[in-house]
Amino acid sequence: MTTTNAQLFTHAKVFTGASEDDFATAFRVVDGRFGWVGDAAEVAGEPSTDLGGRTVLPGLIDSHTHPALMVAHGTEVECFPPVVASIDELVTRLREHPDVGAGDGTWILGRGFDDTKFPGGRMPTAADLDRVSTDQPVLVWRCDAHSAVCNSVALRIAGIAAATLDPAGARFERNADGSPSGVLTEIAAVQAVAQHIPSPRHEEMVAALVTIADEFASRGIVAVCDLLSTRIDDPLAVFRRAAAAGMRTRVALYPGWDPSAPLVDLHATDRDGQVRVAGVKVVLDGAYSNRTAWVHEPYPDSCDHGLRLVGDDEVRAAAEWARRNRVQLAVHAMGDQALDRVVDLFGGDEPWLDGIPSVRIEHATVVTDAYVRRLREARMTFGIATHTVFFFAEYDGYEKALRTRADAYPIRRLYGAIEPLALSSDRPATAWSGADDVMLSIEAAVRRHAYNGADFGPDAAINVAQAVLLYTGRARLLSPLAGVGVIAPGFDGSFAVLDRDVFTVPEDEIADVRVAETWIRGERVFAR
Template sequence: MTTFTNGRVFTGESETAFASAFRVVDGIVDWVGDAADVTDADAVDLGGRTVLPGLLDSHTHPALLAGTAAAAECFPPAVLSADDLVRVLDAHAATISGADAWVLGRGFDDTKFPEGRMPTAADLDRIATDRPVLVWRCDAHSAVCNTRALEIAGITAATVDPEGARFERDTDGNPNGVLTEIAAVNVVAAFIPAPSRDEQIDAIVAIGDELASRGIVAVCDLLSSRIDRPLETFRAAAERGLRTRVALYPGWDPEAPLGELTDDDRTGPIRIAGVKVVLDGAYSNRTAWVHEAYPDSCDHGLRLVDDADVLAAGDWARRNGVQLAVHAMGDRALDRVVELFEDQEPWLDGIPSVRIEHATIVSDAYLARLGSGRMSFGIATHTVFFFAEYDGYEKALRVEQVPDAYPIARLYAGLEPLALSSDRPATAWSGADDVMLSVEAAVRRRTYNGIEFGAEAAITVPQALLLYTSRAASLSPLEGVGRLAPGLDGSFAVLDRDVFTVPDDEIASVRVAETWIRGERMFLR
């Protein structure tokens, strides 16, 4: 039993719910109240610091991180040009032994490059011509590889584009190394040697430690099938010390149907919680599926799967008692999700049966439609996207769309199952899972370079934190977390400054000083 006292404890019960003391017994909170009522001489004195319930990242990718642990980070602000990208990858290549070893990177954002173009094989050939090089774009939907990687994958001028994707080409029709959308990337990435299972397990444990340093105690992995046997692998990581709760959402692949789930698969701190379908691309590279063409083009983005596959994934989720999560960014993709499911009967109680991931453009009419159908919907969205990727959104959004772009205030008022999240590493910023960065962006509605982005959609600090705690918990089956309340996990974060009173432009500088998971301190800064 441990009693904690003399804190400013945000319980997550509401925007104004604070306490000053609480008690944890066998990893579970059994009392929350006033420090004046504490009589335990051994109580831990919090020194007046601010305490939050353990934070939830409702859309992130630890399996992807574990599967690409060998990749160099190429995120802004460290990489802001093709020359920066080559420099970082070249330095990384020097650390890799083996003449045939792949040189991998992730996270570049070409919209921030002064030349305003995607890097190509010609750029990456400056790193190596005798071994393969591949670097994923920040959205994780597209990538660039060098000439050697194209040769290994057998991609030539005669190669047919995969459905819903493209091998970009030069003016002579030859592939230029740019791989647009997941199906094209996978043709090349299939040849990358996978890390060993032991390496993946160790990487997941390390990711858990990093999450704890952010105050994050539970996550939803929204494409857990990026590694083999994800449930088994994550549970093995728990045996090695992973304490993070993890809800796994494997991707839907009609060529490799998912098996039926057992009760054991669906229960426990690490569980299969749903299935994910990627319906369209991303706004930052103008592949999100949209009604009206992108500015100065006739391009409507990419639809990546057809109705039959989306419905089949929904049937599997219903049959197995888990959620369907649909990646939908463009307004046309968002409309299609509702059209396919609004008249269906929900199959889950307490949480939405259908989650919409990202949901970039949400009008008042669309939000009303989400609430009026028979189906229960929820949304996992972001503020780090417009903060980090403004350069891409500036080129992709029409002026009249900006008021409906990531309208967090509207969503907060109109949809209970709602979360902010990081999408790490598919976000164009180093440290995208820093919750305080997202909270500041939600409050200030300003981009990384200070541009105002839809100020009317701003929310308060308590509201933003609820979207990382109790409101986030209402979106997915991450049981026992999201609030500091009797009967729930004794998991919480202690901050080094009071996020509720610091100036708005200093919120992102607030750091987690300690993270406790089920009554055990797992991180001390």
């Protein structure tokens, strides 16, 4: 005889995620799925869990984040603003790394500094990091995760000297005498050093992923897309081991396309389950905050158009792999020239997936009305994962890099035109500690203010319900994370209970709203 596990929840303000104004006051979870959603009056007198009038959201989706990156190299100290706001503070923070003094072969690693917030906007160099250690290798990633700085020991280990040629689509920055400065611009240059860092054991990565999943739950996040899961070896196996060890988060993996190490074709089981391979990612250009996004017009006071990181043949090859394996192609494209190139390459092609876009565009910084028309008129199906935490946290860099803010992260324009649309964190490739705080992103979407109070395109603001949908009902249309994003019969019984009503608090207090409880498939996994 089968036993049914049913829980009734009442006395709540339930935002279902079905539309901007769809609310209920009660719901039932049966065997881990929503079995009924409606008015509490319909179930009056039945035994229930009273939620005390609190606001309930569907379990949240972070559609572009990097848990594999967070566990790839073991211990990295956080060097994000506002804690680290100068080179001296960066050096001090790195000196606090637990592995300082652990031996010549032990790396001292950090992540998240934003040089645009440093006095004079100066990039740290190997000479600065030599103040951390002249015996151990030191590497610290910039906030965009596209660039980094290392010390002299790390340069020697990597064999980078004055005569070393720059990698394709990247640069080893130089001192006046031609010697390497320690600044590594773009991913290929960073990887030339980072490849020498010993990888943590699988057991360590599994344990770290379980801990990261607990952090997600504290934010109300129940499902994520990992956009570059091949920062670790065999990510599908590692994430599935983490799920077996207690990680409850749904995870969609997007391995990176590397022509020197082609991806093997998928089995049907690789595309199913709590952890699944959902696509392949190509990084087409750099980032605005360090002026490497690929742009039509040169950056202000410059002749520089940024960097294109891969050629058409590689992008096409990745798309063919995605088509053959029935998964998505995700293209990192920030600059307007990169965005145009995505449509040039694929706009006229027949889509290969049903129900979700075949091509995801990641970031999509500068989007004009004309570009939106191109997406809507294309034969190909496109979706977008974008951000508000970027301009909130990295205002200083965007202020210097953008020619105009009118078309930068135009969330209102995108909301009205592109249905598969999501806000996301890009953690840890964002210049803010706690970048995956969904409430921070929602406040930025509503107020369009940067961390320093500066306006950032206020005409592009959306309302709270719209912003919440971009983490729930609309976000679920972007990727194959089946079963989440909506409180409706048949969906996972996953939801977040808030400590304040995000729909009615003053706009400047939205970021102060906290998740009080998170439930995943009918089980409470977090309580504040």
